[in-house]
Amino acid sequence: MRSDDVPSTSRRRLVQGGGVGLLLGAAAAGPSAAVAGPGARFAGKRVLVTGGTSGMGRAGALRIAAEGGRVAVTGRTRAHLDAVRAELPDASVVLRNDAGDPAAVAALAEAVRAMGGLDGLWLNAAVAEVGPLEAVTAEAFDRMMAVNVRGPMLQLAALSPLLAPGASIVVTASSSAYEGAASTSLYAATKGAAIAMARSWARQLAPRGIRVNTLVPGPVDTAFRRFLPDATRQAFESGVVADVPLGRMGGADEAAAVALFLLSEDASYVSGSQYAVDGGMMMR
Numbered sequence: 604m605r606s607d608d609v610p611s612t613s614r615r616r617l618v619q620g621g622g623v624g625l626l627l628g629a630a631a632a633g634p635s636a637a638v639a640g641p642g643a644r645f646a647g648k649r650v651l652v653t654g655g656t657s658g659m660g661r662a663g664a665l666r667i668a669a670e671g672g673r674v675a676v677t678g679r680t681r682a683h684l685d686a687v688r689a690e691l692p693d694a695s696v697v698l699r700n701d702a703g704d705p706a707a708v709a710a711l712a713e714a715v716r717a718m719g720g721l722d723g724l725w726l727n728a729a730v731a732e733v734g735p736l737e738a739v740t741a742e743a744f745d746r747m748m749a750v751n752v753r754g755p756m757l758q759l760a761a762l763s764p765l766l767a768p769g770a771s772i773v774v775t776a777s778s779s780a781y782e783g784a785a786s787t788s789l790y791a792a793t794k795g796a797a798i799a800m801a802r803s804w805a806r807q808l809a810p811r812g813i814r815v816n817t818l819v820p821g822p823v824d825t826a827f828r829r830f831l832p833d834a835t836r837q838a839f840e841s842g843v844v845a846d847v848p849l850g851r852m853g854g855a856d857e858a859a860a861v862a863l864f865l866l867s868e869d870a871s872y873v874s875g876s877q878y879a880v881d882g883g884m885m886m887r
């Protein structure tokens with residue numbers, strides 16, 4: 604089995620949730636603003652992480668805040684939104700905002716406008732649906748494309764005027780786009796589109812000094828495969844690890860660390876690139 608974040612043998616399942624662009628507002632509870640220490644790469648920076656309530660997005664949002672940044676996160680699941688709101692500093696913005704709903708884009712832009720703009724944008728929210736080609740329906744195609752492709756496209760279209768000169772954008776793709784795993788054609792298509800979009804955006808936004816790069820995770824230990832029965836998920840993850848030269852799944856923090864490098868000034872001469880975070884899986 605050579606898929607990363609979705610298995611090649613499982614029945615088609617969907618990770619999804621409901622919700623439209625409902626503004627929950629600035630975090631009302633939680634610790635006071637993090638104190639930016641030495642090496643605080645995000646001091647004075649405003650960064651939006653879509654899909655920032657779980658997994659690598661959540662890990663990145665917490666670290667950006669710890670490094671002095673003001674963070675906005677989106678997600679769909681109320682419990683996840685509440686949990687991350689309690690973890691983030693008071694000045695953070697937590698939005699229930701469905702990347703699959705075009706009507707939610709205006710609320711996202713309004714929240715960013717209230718922050719005064721963005722210095723960093725991590726387009727990370729996505730869903731997975733897997734299964735044989737014969738099981739793909741028009742509805743399934745539309746669901747996946749709506750969240751994973753139309754979502755970031757419309758979000759960036761609306762947020763582009765609000766990006767500060769020299770801002771940095773990271774788009775989360777997946778090694779699925781390259782693997783040719785049997786059951787992932789629909790998911791892989793959305794992630795291939797993400798890679799293509801990011802390259803075009805890098806070219807378009809370069810005159811404003813804005814960098815755009817793609818994060819290409821391999822298997823990362825998050826809740827992304829929560830839609831699978833435990834036994835199927837464990838069998839899949841064991842099979843994937845066998846294909847990873849480092850012999851293990853990555854951690855959410857490890858994936859977030861690479862995204863944060865790209866979002867930070869440490870990557871000031873990096874644009875249009877793809878950064879694999881896969882324990883060496885794609886080197887072959």
Ligand SMILES: NC(=O)c1ccc[n+]([C@@H]2O[C@H](COP(=O)([O-])OP(=O)(O)OC[C@H]3O[C@@H](n4cnc5c(N)ncnc54)[C@H](OP(=O)(O)O)[C@@H]3O)[C@@H](O)[C@H]2O)c1
Binds near residue numbers: 660677678730
């Ligand atoms: N984990 C892997 O092995 C792996 C490998 C390759 C690529 N990726 C990619 O990595 C990214 C992050 O995934 P993860 O592994 O960190 O999984 P995760 O823990 O499940 O996090 C996914 C995040 O996306 C949010 N989200 C999902 N659908 C959304 C929608 N329609 N609108 C707004 N937010 C939505 C979720 O919000 P709620 O939780 O609030 O619903 C959550 O914050 C995704 O783009 C995924 O395709 C993951």
